[in-house]
Amino acid sequence: MKQHRNFWFFLGTLLLMILAVPAATSHAASGTFKVGMEAGYPPFNWTQNDASNGAVKIQGNSTYANGYDVQMAKKVAKSLNKKLVIVKTEWDGLQPALTSGKLDAIIAGMSPTAQRRKAIDFTDTYYHSKLVIIVRKNSKYAQATSLKDFKNAKLTAQLNTYHYTALNQIKGVIKEPAMKDFSAMRVALESGTIDGYVSEKPEGISVTSANPNVKMIEFKGTNGFKTNPEDTDLAIGLRKNDPDRVKINAALAKISQSERDKIMDNAVNEQPKTNGDSENWFVAILKQYGNMLLKGTGVTLLISMVGTIVGFLIGLLVAIIRTIPVAGNRFRRGLLKVVDWLLSVYIEVFRGTPMIVQAAVLYYGAAQAFGWNMDRLVAALLIVSINTGAYLSEIMRGGIISVNAGQFEAAHALGMTHLQTMTKIILPQAVRNSLPAVTNEFVINIKDTSVLSIISVSELFFTGSTIAGQNFQFFHTYLVICLIYLVLTFTITRILRLVERRLDGPQNYNVMANQNQVSAPTDNN
Amino acid sequence: MTSLLEVNHLEKTFGTHKVLKDINLQVKPGEVLSIIGSSGSGKSTLLRCINLLEQPTSGAINFHEQNILANNFNVTDYRAKVGMVFQSFNLFNNLDVLQNCTIGQTTVLHRDAAEAKKIALEQLETVGMAPYINAKPAQLSGGQMQRVGIARAVSMSPEVLLFDEPTSALDPEMVDGVLDSMRALAHTGLTMILVTHEMAFARDISDHVVFMDQGVIAEEGTAEQIFENPQEERTKTFLKRYLNRV
Ligand SMILES: Nc1ncnc2c1ncn2[C@@H]1O[C@H](COP(=O)(O)OP(=O)(O)OP(=O)(O)O)[C@@H](O)[C@H]1O
Ligand SMILES: [Mg+2]
Numbered sequence: 001m002k003q004h005r006n007f008w009f010f011l012g013t014l015l016l017m018i019l020a021v022p023a024a025t026s027h028a029a030s031g032t033f034k035v036g037m038e039a040g041y042p043p044f045n046w047t048q049n050d051a052s053n054g055a056v057k058i059q060g061n062s063t064y065a066n067g068y069d070v071q072m073a074k075k076v077a078k079s080l081n082k083k084l085v086i087v088k089t090e091w092d093g094l095q096p097a098l099t100s101g102k103l104d105a106i107i108a109g110m111s112p113t114a115q116r117r118k119a120i121d122f123t124d125t126y127y128h129s130k131l132v133i134i135v136r137k138n139s140k141y142a143q144a145t146s147l148k149d150f151k152n153a154k155l156t157a158q159l160n161t162y163h164y165t166a167l168n169q170i171k172g173v174i175k176e177p178a179m180k181d182f183s184a185m186r187v188a189l190e191s192g193t194i195d196g197y198v199s200e201k202p203e204g205i206s207v208t209s210a211n212p213n214v215k216m217i218e219f220k221g222t223n224g225f226k227t228n229p230e231d232t233d234l235a236i237g238l239r240k241n242d243p244d245r246v247k248i249n250a251a252l253a254k255i256s257q258s259e260r261d262k263i264m265d266n267a268v269n270e271q272p273k274t275n276g277d278s279e280n281w282f283v284a285i286l287k288q289y290g291n292m293l294l295k296g297t298g299v300t301l302l303i304s305m306v307g308t309i310v311g312f313l314i315g316l317l318v319a320i321i322r323t324i325p326v327a328g329n330r331f332r333r334g335l336l337k338v339v340d341w342l343l344s345v346y347i348e349v350f351r352g353t354p355m356i357v358q359a360a361v362l363y364y365g366a367a368q369a370f371g372w373n374m375d376r377l378v379a380a381l382l383i384v385s386i387n388t389g390a391y392l393s394e395i396m397r398g399g400i401i402s403v404n405a406g407q408f409e410a411a412h413a414l415g416m417t418h419l420q421t422m423t424k425i426i427l428p429q430a431v432r433n434s435l436p437a438v439t440n441e442f443v444i445n446i447k448d449t450s451v452l453s454i455i456s457v458s459e460l461f462f463t464g465s466t467i468a469g470q471n472f473q474f475f476h477t478y479l480v481i482c483l484i485y486l487v488l489t490f491t492i493t494r495i496l497r498l499v500e501r502r503l504d505g506p507q508n509y510n511v512m513a514n515q516n517q518v519s520a521p522t523d524n525n
Numbered sequence: 526m527t528s529l530l531e532v533n534h535l536e537k538t539f540g541t542h543k544v545l546k547d548i549n550l551q552v553k554p555g556e557v558l559s560i561i562g563s564s565g566s567g568k569s570t571l572l573r574c575i576n577l578l579e580q581p582t583s584g585a586i587n588f589h590e591q592n593i594l595a596n597n598f599n600v601t602d603y604r605a606k607v608g609m610v611f612q613s614f615n616l617f618n619n620l621d622v623l624q625n626c627t628i629g630q631t632t633v634l635h636r637d638a639a640e641a642k643k644i645a646l647e648q649l650e651t652v653g654m655a656p657y658i659n660a661k662p663a664q665l666s667g668g669q670m671q672r673v674g675i676a677r678a679v680s681m682s683p684e685v686l687l688f689d690e691p692t693s694a695l696d697p698e699m700v701d702g703v704l705d706s707m708r709a710l711a712h713t714g715l716t717m718i719l720v721t722h723e724m725a726f727a728r729d730i731s732d733h734v735v736f737m738d739q740g741v742i743a744e745e746g747t748a749e750q751i752f753e754n755p756q757e758e759r760t761k762t763f764l765k766r767y768l769n770r771v
Pocket of ligand 1: 539542544562563564565566567568569570571
């Protein structure tokens, strides 16, 4: 069994957990059997909105959990004569919650690895998974019964899983590059670019029930893959020396293999559908993930807006410093030169390297080198601000330089100092002139904050990846994300153009309209 | 009477190009001095040296018998007393007409806003631009902008007002309005130094005229002396060319 499906999936559930805010509970002596799970790992456990198909209410939450794990938990709780309580818990929080007594058991698709056994105990296996191969019904491999039959077959499996390494057990197989997810493999299989893919049985049940053109090849005895129980077995996690362990093992022993298969078949059929049949996919995504999308959009807007504003201020400051006329005594000149040099280094470095690299260096680098554990959002705001500052400082400098020399001279001729000239006359014009560039930078930032997914900031793109990692509807999900980006950039461009026009005022001056405001003596009767 | 402004042996070099050579000038209070001469003779440079928009290479400029080139001389205070009207107006594009005329008063002279506004309105009224106080420079014609430029300079209550070809960027029909404003100013007794190609106007209002040629003062005298009875050959040629053209 997978110990971690993949990175995205993990982070996605993490995000869900943060949203769900699991309520802290105290360890009750008896009465309840508190079971922890992610409620986001179908077909073993998932979250649904109603109690259908025997789902169990999630504690402190209006949603319900269901799946193979939930059905097994019900049986175990019944045998213990306790009331089942499902506590939705993020993956990394499961073990601490168990050892600290917030949970009585972990039933979360967890494999009893040696590593985990150091901290907690496990019951006997409550699910044993077998590797199967999914093929097209009309292919010659449809009749295969043994791994030997897959000589010269083009096979693949999911990236970073033991499924893929298991391919090495097939002699003469043509190992295709590993793929990111099941939907990619399903498409590849249908299109004929591969002859089959290795997966665990639940996916086999799932895909064969959805697609009549494919077949799942199961292997008997030694004809199949040799696997490590650490990978294929699931067990219930308990606190060390839990006295209930014997009772639970006895309860599990009473659940026959056929009963287990039936529960899994049901779970596969009842798990959240990857494509809503009744509903339009667009509405379905919005309905199911609307809150996440809204949050992601908010984060993207926040980062790009704050980043642009702070970056603008940085840029303005740098530009002001870099346009100070080189004059005065030697010390002042030398100082200006050094500062100017430092600033140009800043600009070159941040304009000359990708923001994604800057983010990685700042966030991961700082953590590793100095032990700074920055908040992701703070790191994101910092990077975007500094990066934008580098771009805008050159734009603002250009804006200052491009203000007609006559404006400087007229101000100086009135007796204004350089500072007065800058603040009252030059900067307002420079800022106005560079407004389109700043707007442009804002729009660029809205799009470019997507690279911050490297430091797992839950901005819009990251949210999209999280959603797609759950529903496997990559095309549709990213289409929605794309649309949101487009709406954002389009409306913001329009709004800021309007602001610019407002600032400029009307093209023509209407003397008649203005005479009323003139308090010149001749106008008064 | 002592001079308000005195220029002694002034030289200005751009790179290797000597643009002003041994310029000597005296301007008395209330005097109107016109500087004429062909293009490139250094008229603008001289004017810009006087209010320190250009740093003179050598020589001295005294204002109220104080050396303005001295190290400890307060340049901004001095510039506030020496107004400048530019050929290309140089109104502040980000400010409206009224603000153009108050900004210097409030930031440099520290007049309070109400007083600055009152003075600005008076001056704008004088040049006939009062109806446009809320207009932005971009909404005005050249002649209107230059009249605002004059009002802006005069609002600072300067002791000397410098004009660098104030009408040469204007359409002919705009010129008279600006010249009228300048004439009115001259009649108030304001000291003025004027670079111009408007010979009739210069003859009309000047107390003193300087003819510049290739960086030197070739001839100077009263308006009558220069225009009616020039002594130098270069002056005669220059004036003849202008009279023919006009
Ligand atoms: N900043 C500068 N750098 C180099 N040379 C300059 C600069 N300013 C003026 N000059 C040169 O100095 C000379 C005098 O210029 P100036 O503008 O004073 O002439 P002018 O008499 O005002 O001419 P015009 O009637 O065309 O305005 C010209 O040859 C000009 O090219
Ligand atoms: Mg000139």
